[in-house]
Amino acid sequence: MASEQARQEGNKLWMSAKDEGLGTSVRKRRIEEAMKCYTRAISLSTSKDELASAYKNYSIVAYR
Secondary structure, three states, X not given: OHHHHHHHXXXXXXXXXXXXXXXXXXXXXXXXXXXXXXXXXXXXXXOHHHHHHHHHHHHHHHHX
């Protein structure tokens, strides 16, 4: 459950980082914060499904 909450928080940050009109530094900060949330979600995972979801989200953000 905590892992899911961390992922959802990261998802909100990631989506907000894609808003048009943001400055580069704001976008970068939001992406970094999203990655921290996904890292926290990985460490809080209690099932293989949660772990897979957290790694999926992390890898999508890291790739971009």
